[in-house]
Amino acid sequence: MISPLPRSAGRAVPALAAALALALSSGCTGAARPAARPPLDERVAATAAPALRALYDQRIDWRNCPGEDDGDQDAAAVRCATLKVPLDYADPGGRTVDVALAKVPAADPKRRLGALLLNPGGPGNSGVDMVRWGWQSYQGPLHDRYDLVGFDPRGAGDTTPVHCLDDRTRDQWNATDDPAYDHARILAEACRARHADLLPHLGTRDTARDLDVLRGALGERRLDFLGFSYGTHLGARYAEEFPERTGRLVLDGAVDHSAPAARLGIEAAVAAETGLRAFAAACATEDGSACPLGADPAAAPQRLARFLDGLRDHPLRAADGRTLTAALGWVAALDVLSDGRRSWPRLREALEPAVTRGDADGLLALADGADGRGEDGRYRTPADAFAAISCADGPPPPTEAELRPALAELAARAPLTSGHDPVGTLLEADCRPWPYRPAEPPRPVRAPGSAPLLVIGSTADPVTPYAWAERLSAGLEHGVLLTREGDGHTAYDKSGCVRAAVTAFLVDGRLPAAGTHCGSD
Template identity: 45%
Template sequence: MNTHRATRPRLLLAAFAAGSLLLATACGGDKKPAQDEAASAPASTAAAAPTATPTPTPTVKPTGADDPALKPFYGQQIAWAACPPDAKAAEQKIDLSLMKCGKLHVPLDYTNPSGEAIDLALVKNPAAKQDQRLGSLIVNPGGPGASGVETVKFGDKQFEGTLHNRFDVVGFDPRGTGESSPVLCLDDKQRDALNAEDSPLDPAEAKTRSDKHSADFIAACQAKSGKLLPFVGTRNTARDLDVLRAAVGDQKLNYLGISYGTYLGALYAEEFPKTVGRLILDGAVDPAEQGLDSSLNQIIGFEKSFERFAVDCVQNHADECPLGKSSDKAAKKAADFLDGLRDKPLPTKDGRKVGSDLGWTGVTALLYGDEKTMWQYLRMSLLLAMKGGQGDGLLGFADMYNGRDDKGHYSPESEALVAIRCADGASPAPSAEQAQQAVQKLQQEAPLLAKGVSVEDFSQGSCVSWPFKTPEKPHTVRAEGAAPILVVGSTGDPATPYAAAESLAKGFANATLLTRVGEGHGAFGSGNGCIDAAYAAYLTEGTLPAAGTKCS
């Protein structure tokens, strides 16, 4: 799932305020709704935490390939070789025989290149028409924390046609994710227990529990990944991206960033404008947006998507819709049922119970998709739950969202998400006036997903107790001197609402906005021929769509 990861929407505000790390979303606006990784531990925990070497602010430009200390990294030759056996690929009958795997060597700390280094996992799907090859297309699928290696391995059909014909499609796992020194914190049993919990309705009890979870989570991350945590911020990954560009032999970076990957692409353009080739930033995050605004906009985005789904269910799929006959009441009927799972959880075949939070998580996962595909699975999952009394459908998609496989093992994506977004900066607590305005906005525009929210839910900012601080702040990215950039937004995107794409494109010194009219998060892989043609023309010929182009 290509996303800027959002949290379970009903829990977002409690997470934002109380710091429940695994229930929070990313501070820039992306995968599952608004990622504000609030990390609020007791003061004693925060006081004892070490402080990282600060990442330079956007005004301090690294010298990149011109830095003598970095020349060994920029000059490295990737030892591409056959990819090792992959059980997941074998199970899905995916042929990896033409793909190549490798490693990229990068400094852990770019302010000390002669110190410790780490290896980043890579995969390359070589251009199908080598005689027409234009270079490499490097891909980041979002998260933060999603695996670029898995995106290329298991999403190869999305690149079929012009893109794969003309480019080596290259995926990488960013530092702290996947197979690239992943951030590790909790074990599988601990993750299962946390995901199965319904957050308490009582605000004081909820805060006490959240503070304990946050303190335990921070301690676990420090114990297992403390050396890595100061260096997983996006600006360091942008520097890795430039090293990768040079190592694959490209003078300019050709890049497809989706969701959080648009934030990475924007910071790359800011750091290295002279080496920007053709950048597609799809499902855009707005780097200038404050964390609270991002959270609110994402909650509202998912509310609106949920409402549109419910109306479509009643009006167009009555034979398989469990939401009654009234379009006006359908969304509330579903929300009341999901809220009721707190007291009457659903059974599943593997013995786990689906409570309210897990049920809402499954719904959130399916709202990332468009009306032609994932909404069908959402109807079926709700039908099985509401009419059949079984939670297997909702649980399966909640597991997918949470990174849990059918053997009970979790991917490191959620923990990397927290580490990366908190390393990218903390958000201060809103003022009393801002908190009141936020509550009013949610009560008016997202009453189902933000049911019961109060001013007290905004008592703290995000990531305030995360031990590693950087001076990153929300800011407009201009990328003066960069080649033209293509920004893409979808009008029905719940995770990164369309307004963020408008803002990102407007902020750049040289960018064009392409609009996809439709539901779901991200335009790439949506099957929209207009979008596919625009991507192909831009990447192969440098031809941008006309200003104001909309793909229906």
């Protein structure tokens, strides 16, 4: 559920009024917060082990980021550091992990509200990169009033990165059209061989505890947080673990962990298929004879799927000698489609030479971008971290008895997007052979006693379906749902209305009214 990506939640007005009252009692007002570092006992429970209390009280040493270009004013605004946290919270005095951090200080320090922690999703994407290279996206009230702080969750970026497959093996693994279980077995064995000591400690519950140590070390009494896609699961888990420390949390592109893995896979595939069909039909309707999928909007989706599936038996050779397979073609198409209609021209431009001339370069470049493969052939960490974190979290993988009816339903409801690799479509992270399994079954996150959480869902999100936002907000004891009408994954960067609502909540503590809907830009 990677990021940068109608109906109300059925909450009665009195419930929203109670949520607003709780927000005010939890400090969700527009008043500036004191800059002085609060006493340790106000940042961590007095009952915490001495070793853990010392970590909450550590001083973060902010310095110039490595490789910073002195002539780049935007880069010069960013500071980097590391934070020490326990590898195993059951043994806080044992081995520690260095969490990579990046910060852009508030532009208006006299009116500073505190630190706003950002997470871009994944799981496995880098919050450090999000701040270093993307903080300008939050200029205005958020940057004026908050220090923008990014962090690399454990297993990702520069925080104990999980690298399981070497680059050559990853090339073969990404390109193969063999059954998904072979992929899962190869990856699980490689991760166990390289990271056996780390894998049991990569779950979101551990990362939520890291967030709380970071909050305390930053000198914040409560956590203010803006999370996208997987970041919504992290934020919700934080609210469940530390309800009394919850400040203003925004969860955009909600991930739901209340249903079994197969059910979530079917729902995600149906959402992706809706996006694919919309793109193909629009290409045929709007571009006419210029559309590589023909001029018939009813036939265009099937033609697109047949072309991509056909790469299994008739792969295309790229200029660099590499091969565009069905697996790579589908990765390219679905990744671009995840951003919605504003990215449709990119996919059409890559498809046209592939379909009409057998030129694979454009689609292969899109697949490389989705897979995190650089021009030098080296891979970033998200691919391995995605599986390691997903499998540490659950929900538990389906049994063989559960798999058969789920695959039949998948074929009926999402025949185009699932035909090339049904199991891989159903189980985006196939955890069946994974060496470590989560103990808890799927269940709603409730977070009783937390401040209100603002949950944002988009009606045609092709990655995290709108129903997931409905379920997450309904399950949370103090969840408030904001709906964006439109396609594409996550809403903040696609709607001025959503950005205004997020700013009003984070800066002034004002929640949107129940049933609020926003349009798209």
